[in-house]
Amino acid sequence: MKEMLTILIVEDDLVDRTQLERLIHRSTLSAKVTTTEYLDGALGLLKNNRFDVVLLDLNLPDSNGMDTLITLSKQQPGASVIVTTGHGDEELALKAVASGAQDYLTKGEFDTLTLTKSIHYSIERKKVEETLRQERNKAKKYLDIAGVILVVLADGKTLTMINNKGCEILGYSENELLGKDWCENFVPEKNREEVKIMFNSLMAGDTEKYEYHENPVLTKDGQERLIAWHNVTLWNDTKKIYAILSSGEDITERKKAEDTLRKTYQELEKAHSDMKNVQAQLVQNEKLASIGQLAAGVAHEMNTPVGFVASNFETLEKYMVKFRTLLGMYAKLAAEIPNIDIQQLMVRSEELKKASKDMKIDFILEDIDALFKESKEGLSRVTTIVQNLRDFSRIDQAEARDEYDINQGITVTLNVARNELKYNVNVTTEYSDVPHVVCNASQINQVFLNILINGAQAIASKYKDLKGNIKIKTYSTDKHVVCEIIDDGPGIPPGVINKIFDPFFTTKPVGKGTGLGLTVSYDIIVNKHKGELLVDSIVGEGTRFMIKLPIKPVIQEKINDKGTGTSVEASSPAGDEEKQGSAEGLEPSELISQK
């Protein structure tokens, strides 16, 4: 059975109303018709009953014109509305259709067939409209739940669409926004010109250049939010750009976070570089400290020969005064000889002898050779010291890496350190023929010096007035050239040995040691030269340091290179197994080979 249509006729004119009722009855429509003369009545009916079609006269006793349609449509949006107007009111009718009515009929100008058609048509149209409306709502919902702002700017200027997110960010309601000039209202003044130029370019079709941009928007409360925009242009049927669709993401917080992060990073980087400088400074200080330690010794070593050479030089001046005096006397006598007799000559000769004796000329003549010999020796000692210092530090090539003979390195270090060592240490060396290694001589010598002076100081603390021993051994293994420095000092207690390579660790009194000597040594051997620096010690018996340098040169920069193929053995500081005294199979008891 065909479903019955429900039709509401809203018409105050009795004739028109009856006419409509009659036509419906006569038609093929199966319909239930309800009528009312007032809008108020219609609203009441629509409130409680569903109507498929409303036939609406716009001019009622209680409502007039378009308002009638709008008020009625709101009451039951699902009902289709056919507006009935008087003759010559087409304009109003069209307006009604544009505002939501599905069709219109001009009174007195329609028959059953027209009415039937119009009713069918309006119902169908309503359905289509409803589907469209739902689709649009759905689309709107999508836009609104989107996390980004979506705006459509007609002609690149006027805001014709904005989603919830956009309203939310700008702080306005949709109605406050629509139809406004975007740039003039929502772009901060300082950015306005730039944005306008960009929109103009987009409208002109230059979409590639401005697909992405970051620009702030001005919110209702006067704040700025930074938005990252993506733009596309909208084309109409005639292939003309008519609007810009922009999607924007609020990146204010992200930017802030990024800025903070960047700032933090920069601060960190600065802190890091400061620390590096401090470290470099400390290493330099340590170098100076150990050089300073030496300097006192070297100064003594230099001051002694310079002392006696300078003293001799002053004495020599005095000798010369005496020689001149005596020579003057002889010259005077020689000049007078033709005029004096033998008696006088004898007197003068006695005078000369006495003067010579008073001035100790015999002693001087005997001594002067010794004076020259000793002074020459003093000068050559100074020369040697200077030469030794130069050999030790290789001032001219501080950063260079070169072929290095470890035996020679130890020799020059001992030359320099000898004065520091000679009062309390007997040093013996046991050199083997070892291959040369490529390294920085001045750095390696620095390590030898640090360890030797540490050893000497340790020995001094143990023996007081007696001398201790330091034995230096060199040999080579398959991969390494090895130097062992063994002292018979007090040894390092087990609780301390783990710390000796730590920065600032020192057992010396405040002001005596920097606590960096072995840290720097470790850095030089292990980090810079990819060697090993090992220590083992027995309290009361002594300490052995083992310096291992790779025979094959390992240049620091190439370590990460896959292609070099050089195997690297870098041990941890005081690697556990070595600390226990079992390195290279050497038992602790063998450690001290001489007393």
Added chain:
Amino acid sequence: METRTILFVDDEKNILTSLRRGMMDEPYNLLFAESGKEALEILEKNEVHVIVTDMRMPEMSGLQLLKIVKEKYPHIVRLVLSGYTQVSTLLTAINQGEIFRFITKPWKLEDEFKSVIVQAIDYYNLHIERDRLAKEIEELKKEKATSVS
């Protein structure tokens, strides 16, 4: 006045010979020792008025020597001639050895060294003179006391 005697101690022989020739015209007896041990031997056999020693020497340091000298021969004026000029060394020497002067190597023979030696001799003479006078006063007091009683 009797000739004063100066003892020089240094493990470096060339220092001693340079001092010997530098001081040869001065009116002193000069004695030389190459170690602290030798210096103590000389002191046992000779009357010495001024001692000039190096600080850093093997076996017995100058400081150790001066401590002994101070104890056994307190009247001897003690001087140091050293190239080891670390402040800590100087302080120890002055505080522990109670030395009269510290001369650094290298030294100026005429302007510095000789005048310090003269000062040291004067110092010694003054001490002797003071002791002599003090003794005289004591004797005078005694005489007076006996004559009164």
